[in-house]
Amino acid sequence: MAQVEEQVSNKQVLAVSHITGDPKQTDMYFHTSTISLQLPPESSDSVLVKNLYLSCDPYMRGSKRTDRKNIFYSFSPDSPIVGYGVCKVLDSKHPDFKKGDLVWGVTTWEEYSIITMTDQLFKVEHSDIPLSYYTGLLGMPGMTAYAGFYEVGVPKKGDYVFISSAFGAVGQLVGQLAKLMGCYVVGSAGSKDKVELLKSKLGFDEAFNYKEEQDLDATLKRYFPEGIDIYFENVGGDMLEAALANMRRRGRIVVAGMISQYNLDEPQGIKNLVNIVFMQIKIEAYIVFDYYHLYPKFLETVLPYIREGKITYAEDIAQGLESGPAALEAMFTGRSAGKQVVLVAQQ
Amino acid sequence: MAQVEEQVSNKQVLAVSHITGDPKQTDMYFHTSTISLQLPPESSDSVLVKNLYLSCDPYMRGSKRTDRKNIFYSFSPDSPIVGYGVCKVLDSKHPDFKKGDLVWGVTTWEEYSIITMTDQLFKVEHSDIPLSYYTGLLGMPGMTAYAGFYEVGVPKKGDYVFISSAFGAVGQLVGQLAKLMGCYVVGSAGSKDKVELLKSKLGFDEAFNYKEEQDLDATLKRYFPEGIDIYFENVGGDMLEAALANMRRRGRIVVAGMISQYNLDEPQGIKNLVNIVFMQIKIEAYIVFDYYHLYPKFLETVLPYIREGKITYAEDIAQGLESGPAALEAMFTGRSAGKQVVLVAQQ
Incomplete structure (x- = not known):
């Protein structure tokens, strides 16, 4: 009975059965499921996160003829959209991540996600920089x-x-x-x-x-x-x-x-x-x-410039997971006034 | 009067006034002029050579729209065709070359040439290899x-x-x-x-x-x-x-x-x-x-293979300067049975 009490509601953005080309708002729908905020004991190497920012990127397209060799898949029917984001770790069975860590990498469009593919998860080491930048400038x-x-x-x-x-x-x-x-x-x-x-x-x-x-x-x-x-x-x-x-x-x-x-x-x-x-x-x-091994060198180059104000960045931050589908469509139609981000939750 | 006696006849292959696209036999004609086999004293850095082999290469085309940025020019109206060849130095005012040297590089389609652009002239250091190879395999x-x-x-x-x-x-x-x-x-x-x-x-x-x-x-x-x-x-x-x-x-x-x-x-x-x-x-x-600085390394790699018979080369050697125009046309129509070369003279 104790386990049932730990379930919280988890709002999700899911994809319709087939998306072709640039995604439109109508290609996505909302659903609220529940999730436990503790990982089951057997979920080795997984990480449970609270999603803070989600990223809208041009690779998030439906499949077309020319995509047949595309190795990115953002949309599976009736599943949460897959994309980059900035998250806070709530529970971890992975040795590299612990509760309270801020991370960025591939997550899913919902309030809470269980990330099993942790090879593309990076720890946020520099939190003096706006967190949203880890979906863009620093991501x-x-x-x-x-x-x-x-x-x-x-x-x-x-x-x-x-x-x-x-x-x-x-x-x-x-x-x-x-x-x-x-x-x-x-x-x-x-x-x-x-x-x-x-x-x-x-x-x-x-x-x-x-x-x-x-x-x-x-x-x-x-x-x-x-x-x-x-x-x-x-x-x-x-x-x-x-x-x-x-x-x-x-x-x-x-x-x-x-x-x-x-x-x-x-x-x-x-x-x-x-x-x-x-x-x-x-x-x-x-x-x-093919270049993620250079990420530390990248930070070494770019962080000082950001701190000195020599590199800046224009973002367009949509408020709330509810605004996600419209934000994604806006990015594809060129209406975003900078890197398109969705703010899901504050830390 | 002594200088006049030193003049010898010099058969040449010249280009007609305008050549478009792949050259044909009829785009070239023969002319016999005379030449002194001694360089005038003022011709500093020039080399006078006897052409032994001339090379037929695919870049030797007339100009077309798409060629406007082409940096190779083989044909100037009523001038000897310009191309690669293997030559023997008969006289030299250039410190790097002396009488008797065998060289390969950019020369002209005639029996004897005065080469002034010597930056693309290489000395033949390994004469155990067929000389004609310096128009192809080793050129x-x-x-x-x-x-x-x-x-x-x-x-x-x-x-x-x-x-x-x-x-x-x-x-x-x-x-x-x-x-x-x-x-x-x-x-x-x-x-x-x-x-x-x-x-x-x-x-x-x-x-x-x-x-x-x-x-x-x-x-x-x-x-x-x-x-x-x-x-x-x-x-x-x-x-x-x-x-x-x-x-x-x-x-x-x-x-x-x-x-x-x-x-x-x-x-x-x-x-x-x-x-x-x-x-x-x-x-x-x-x-x-852009890669000629690697020529010594190239020889180091390829010469042993040639000597061991591990690299071979198919050549189609046309006999005599007279056969040059037909040989060049043959290369463009795919009739050459290997790298197309023209034998002008034995050493």
Whole structure:
């Protein structure tokens, strides 16, 4: 009887049976179950957490033809959505985590989660930084920016750097790291407000609204009369075509994603790919999981800049788990005014 | 009067006023001029050579839209064709070269040449190897194979390696280096004879005639049921499309060229490029000039293999400067039975 008394209610955001392409609010529904706040004795290596922040990220899409090799799955029918978050440990059967620890990593969209796949759980060691940053600037998107820019992009001082989706969770940091290295940095975004913030808040040299440009090749020629050394690629399609026409010799295209292509029945053919031959271009796609061993080095680099105010970050924090589905949809439609986070609970 | 007596006749192969795309015999003509076999005293750093072998290489094309950034120029109107060759030094005002030296590098299609751009001239130090090899296996194509395979491809033992244009001057060596490293190696070529030679003479595990295949995607799936780790790319277009559909996770596409695309009015759009995101693929184009500093290391690696008979090479040697235009055309139409060379003179 004692065990029954320990059950608490657990509000969850679940996925409908099939989600195609960008998720919409109607692809998710709420359900309230119950959960014990103590792990059963046999649950070795598991961690029970209270979810504080949940992260809305562009990889959280339904499956499409081009996704068949995608290794991320956020949606299983009638199961809580899987995604990154910041959590507080309430109970632990894992030697690396103890009650009271703050962690970030892969969790589920509900008030309380039992995390069994703990290989992608990191302890929050620096709590002077806003906790929500561990879904973005100091979490998976931040590591994506860091690994892509330094390890794949191999930047040099003075490089000409172009970033698409520059106001996204990854692009914001790429641009600031590039500026700190002494690069010339231009970003593209999808609204006038984002363009302004890129320049005023994030220190980009230039930014433009791609929706207002008729000829992206001409746009890039205007911002990069000398050409582009590093193109940090998040979108694919026409923007990639234009970038390929403007790369400098031995330029590098760092491919974090090609979000314009995922929902097409057939991806767009890229004609300027042949240009890589004449300009000795490298195009490299990567995945952050292959670089998580660099996380301590990443913190060492980025934390001082954050504390000195030399790196900042724009967030759009939706209040309450109830706002989760709308927040996720907003991120995909470009309405989020910064890295989209959902605040589930205070510590 | 003494100087006049030293003039000798110098047969030359010249280019017509404009060459577009793959050169044809009719794009070249012969002319006999005269030349002094002694350099004038003021010609500092120049070298006067007798051309022994001339090389026919795929970069020797006329200019097209897609070539506008091409940095190679073989044809100038009514001038001798520019290309790689093996030569004997007859006179030298350059401190690094002396009369009697054998050299390889960029020369011109005539009996005797004055070489002023000596930064791409290498001394032949190992004359126990057939001299003609310095136009191919031990020359620019060999270095292209070595740099591309090792430096760009970053191969590991057991890798699945696919090479297009595998019987070409570069592909032959890539395949043999890959076999020596313990890779599984499949090559494509354009005739039954070449396919047979790839397997019997060059030790490829498998080879196929791309002209006989209806569905290159299915062909690659047949030869690579586990997928491809390294695609050594010489052709582009449909073959690249098929390779992109069959790459393994963290696969590398080493781009030495995309010869199927250069003569098109508009290059083919590559739809499967988006696959690189899901499989973390690197596509890197490179140029051999950036790797010539590795030439001594290259010789150290390859010379012992040649002497032990572990690396071999198929050549198609046309006899006499007169056969040059036909040999160059033959290379572009795929009729050469190995690396196409022109024997101009014995030492």
